[in-house]
Amino acid sequence: MRGDGVNSIKHLAGIPRFYAIERIENQGCASVIHISRKPRDRTCPTCGGRGNVHGHEKRSMFCAPIGGMPTAVRIRQRRYRCPMCKRTWLEADELKSPLSSHMTNDLVTLIGVELMRRQSARSISRRFGPSKDMACKVLDAMAVPEPYLPRVLRVDELEADTDAGKTGAYAVDGERGVLVDVLRDRRPETLDAWFSRFSEGELGSVDCLCCDMRWGFVNAAERWLPCAEVRVDRFHVVRCVTKAFDKVRARLQREACISVKQDLKGARKLFLMRKPRLEDLDAKRIESGKEPLACRVEYLLGTSEELAKAYARLQAFYVWADTDFANGREMKKALGDWISQAQNCGIKEIAMAAGSIKEAEEHVLNAYRTGKTNAYAENDNRKIKDMKRRACGFANFENMRRRLLLAFGYPPMSKEGVALPNYN
Ligand SMILES: [Zn+2]
Numbered sequence: 001m002r003g004d005g006v007n008s009i010k011h012l013a014g015i016p017r018f019y020a021i022e023r024i025e026n027q028g029c030a031s032v033i034h035i036s037r038k039p040r041d042r043t044c045p046t047c048g049g050r051g052n053v054h055g056h057e058k059r060s061m062f063c064a065p066i067g068g069m070p071t072a073v074r075i076r077q078r079r080y081r082c083p084m085c086k087r088t089w090l091e092a093d094e095l096k097s098p099l100s101s102h103m104t105n106d107l108v109t110l111i112g113v114e115l116m117r118r119q120s121a122r123s124i125s126r127r128f129g130p131s132k133d134m135a136c137k138v139l140d141a142m143a144v145p146e147p148y149l150p151r152v153l154r155v156d157e158l159e160a161d162t163d164a165g166k167t168g169a170y171a172v173d174g175e176r177g178v179l180v181d182v183l184r185d186r187r188p189e190t191l192d193a194w195f196s197r198f199s200e201g202e203l204g205s206v207d208c209l210c211c212d213m214r215w216g217f218v219n220a221a222e223r224w225l226p227c228a229e230v231r232v233d234r235f236h237v238v239r240c241v242t243k244a245f246d247k248v249r250a251r252l253q254r255e256a257c258i259s260v261k262q263d264l265k266g267a268r269k270l271f272l273m274r275k276p277r278l279e280d281l282d283a284k285r286i287e288s289g290k291e292p293l294a295c296r297v298e299y300l301l302g303t304s305e306e307l308a309k310a311y312a313r314l315q316a317f318y319v320w321a322d323t324d325f326a327n328g329r330e331m332k333k334a335l336g337d338w339i340s341q342a343q344n345c346g347i348k349e350i351a352m353a354a355g356s357i358k359e360a361e362e363h364v365l366n367a368y369r370t371g372k373t374n375a376y377a378e379n380d381n382r383k384i385k386d387m388k389r390r391a392c393g394f395a396n397f398e399n400m401r402r403r404l405l406l407a408f409g410y411p412p413m414s415k416e417g418v419a420l421p422n423y424n
Helices: 004-013 105-116 121-128 132-141 188-195 200-204 215-224 234-255 258-266 268-272 275-287 293-303 305-322 328-343 348-359 361-370 375-390 397-408
Strands: 019-026 031-037 052-066 069-081 088-090 100-104 152-162 165-173 178-183 208-211 229-232
Touching: 004 019, 004 052, 031 052, 052 105, 052 121, 100 105, 100 132, 105 121, 105 132, 105 397, 121 132, 132 397, 152 397, 165 188, 165 397, 178 188, 178 397, 188 215, 208 215, 229 234, 229 361, 234 258, 234 268, 234 305, 234 348, 234 361, 258 268, 258 293, 268 293, 268 305, 275 293, 293 305, 305 328, 305 348, 328 348, 328 361, 348 361, 375 397
Parallel strands: 031 069, 052 100, 152 208, 208 229
Antiparallel strands: 019 031, 052 069, 069 088, 152 165, 165 178
């Protein structure tokens, strides 16, 4: 086969020019390109004599897919024999990847890119042809980014069911949104081992540590990060309060009579909504002649005094969280008021939440004073969950760490896509 068409097929499949395409075969689920090498160098590697063709060998390997179809090349290689020293050898094969004799170099690169785009080994296998194990081989050979300490370090727990246990932890560069590392668990020993790999200068360069309200990370920061201000992620603070309220609702729901039970369950999201947001929604509902949601909330709160009390505390917390205070003192006083009211409201779930906020009060105030949102927290968690679902879980911790670092450990690519070249 000759001509421009052949060259473009070579280009698409990543076949160098000195291979000749003999024919292309369509096998239904894959295309096979039969190629042979134009004779080039036949110098004997031992004595430098000129080899004679002694026979042929045929091998197949997957290459970059053409037209969305798995594509393989079937290569016909000459075997040479030296008449002087009797040595035989196969002609060179530049296509083959050093990683596997069943994949071309281009395909290995392509699989690497797909793995970084969070595609599962299974989907890569289906689209490109090589087995799942071969895709995993590429994964094992890829270089993952080295952990570093960013100026703003965000750490959080990670639910992961691997050989290392059910929960791990991860660290994120809070300013760039890049995953820094994944840890086996959040035990003090593990955190110590992780921090100990960095130099004193690196540890001193961390200005801020954002974490949840439990003490593992906070204590580690006290031991290792001399200059860091500890902030509790605002997301975790709000979740602590909403979770407490939800526990109250669930308890009352269990105790309620049949008619109220279903309503209480259905109103879960309504309760957790901020009041101004509920009013916004209602304005639209009234316009279109529907019953306002506030009426439903009012009715349900009427069924239990305890629920009404808990709801009042929740909304009071939202008000505190959304208020722009003139100074830190006022903010601290308002939070103190909320905590004491919540602790004395007679509902144990709410009181406990207030207790944990009180314990971490200084770090909570740090987070709200700077006004920096940590939208990344929720975002990372969701992305990682998505990825775990796509991979149908990870059995092996090291595998999970590699995959997550490859997917999230590099700065995100531009959201605008790639611009087409301008020919005008
Ligand atoms: Zn020779």
